[in-house]
Amino acid sequence: MQRAVTKSPVRDHKGPLLALAFTFFTVGVASLSVVGLGRWVSHDLHILPSQTGLLVTAFALIYAVAALLVQSLFGHWPRHRLLVTGLTVMSLGLLMSAGAASFAPLMIARAVTAIGAAMVGPVVTATGSLLVPPKQQGQALATVFGGFTIASVLGAPLASVLAPSIGWRGVFVALAGVGLLAAALIIRVLPPIAPGQRVTVSTYRQVLTIRGVRSTLLVTLLQIAALFTVYAVAGSYLSGRFGSSAQWISATLLGFGLGGVLGNALSNVTVMRFGSHKTLLFTLLASAVLVALLLIAPNLPWMGLTVFFLWSAFANMFQAPQQARLIGLHPAGRGLMLALNASILYLGISLGSWLGSGLLPRLGAAHLAWPALLLLVLAALVSYHGRPPHRPVIPALR
Structure with missing residues (x-):
């Protein structure tokens, strides 16, 4: 019988946490690399560039729904099995890609x-929080989420760099190999972890009645959107708003990613x-100030880079404490809470992408930041008024 690591931390949790961070990195590059492959996919399959954008939107929507269904169908599985199975399925999808x-x-x-x-x-972050004492959960979540943050830096640029030499199909094959490597690391490094519980629709309804859960999830949706x-x-925004050349756009996106790494690293210190x-x-308030700056800043490429860097830093400083807050609302159902957060996160990505692509032609680059500013102000208001209680009242979940 496997020993469950739930009450006390493992003696050396650094290795397992890094393995989980690498696993989250593979998820990030699998989802974001298609952005860097768009023009090669479009040219090879003879499809419009806008159709390649649908690959991102569709991925986010399916992930949002699947994150909830997985908890219902497989949430009771041992975490090793769930992680290895998920990585295997993900690698299979990359090989199919x-x-x-053709496009279909x-x-x-x-x-x-x-x-x-x-x-x-969701299982990666929940597992990371189980490896350490409650006081270290914020640091553990920041470490694990750091893998996804690094993927946001390297995913699209790395795919774009590799595509000319090995082709976009070769990039997908390479990513499948990375996914299988992550599965091997999980098998090798991760200690036995207690499985979660099977989740029903009734469970979801009851969890959403816990004070603070709905407002916290709404803040996640508004912030990421x-x-x-x-x-x-x-690319289009920076070109139209700041006159950024292709080189400045690449530098700004790299700066955006590096800002995310910095923000994720600082999140535990600030908490x-x-x-x-x-x-x-x-x-949230700092992000709102930076977005307001996008509306009034001089039309200079370096200004766009600076604001994008700082906005990304504050945006990624948000993620780890937000996940820790959700776990605190219902510690026994951390896997479910993080699955809800992941689902809302990807719904927010879909919503924001839809708003950006739809409003840019109508508002123009000079005014596109207005909807983002409105969303952030709403997020700050909901976060301020929706502060969870010190001892949340958690209904009995059947």
């Missing part, structure tokens, strides 16, 4: 990839010093 001969099979392959990724993402309203159309509630509110 490499072999797609590629969409199906991306759906398979998204389902596999949804089996991994605001970010992707601009980021999803970053330890100021508490999660103040940290979350501060990141």
Whole structure:
């Protein structure tokens, strides 16, 4: 019988946490690399560039739905099995992507990839929080989420660099290999972890009645939607708003990713010093100030780079304490809470991408930041008024 690691931390949790971070990295590059492959896919399959954008939107929507269904169908599985199965399915989807001969099979392959990724993402963060004592959960979540943050830096640029030499199909094959390597690391490094519980529709309804859950999830939705309203159309936005050349756009996107790494690294420090509630509110207000700056800043490429760097830093400072807040609302159902957060996160990506691509032609680059600013102000208001109680009342879940 396997020993469950739930009450006390493992003696050396650094290795397992890094393995989980690498696993989350594979999920990130599997989802974001298609952005860097868009023009090669479009040219090879003879499809419009806008159709390649649908590959991102479809992935996000399927991930959002699958993250909830996985908890219902497989939430009771041992975490090793769930992670390895998800990584295997994700790698299969990437191999199917490499072999797609037209747009329709590629969409199906991306759906398979998204389902596999949804089996991994929420479980990775929940597992990381189980490896350490409660006081270290924020640091553990920041470490694990750091893998996804690094993927946001390297995913699209790395795919774009590799595509000319090995082709976009070769990139998908390479990513499948990375996914299988992550599965091997999980088998090798991760200690036995207690499985979660099977989740029913009734369970979801009861969890959503816990005070603070709905408002916290709404804040996640608004925050990420605001970010992707601009980021999803970053190339066109930077060119139109700041006159950025192709080189400046590449530098700005790299700066955006590096800002995310910095923000993720600083999140635990700020939470330890100021508490999660103040940290979350501060990141939202700081992001709102930076988005307002996008509306009035001089038309200079370096200004766009600076604002994107800082906005990404504060946006990624938000993620770890937000996940820790959700776990605190219902510690016994951390897997379910993080699955809900992941689902809402990807719904926010879809919403923001849809808003950005739809509003840019209508509002123009000069005014696109207005919807993002509105979303952030709403997020700050909901976060301020929806502060969870010190001892949340948790109904008995059947």
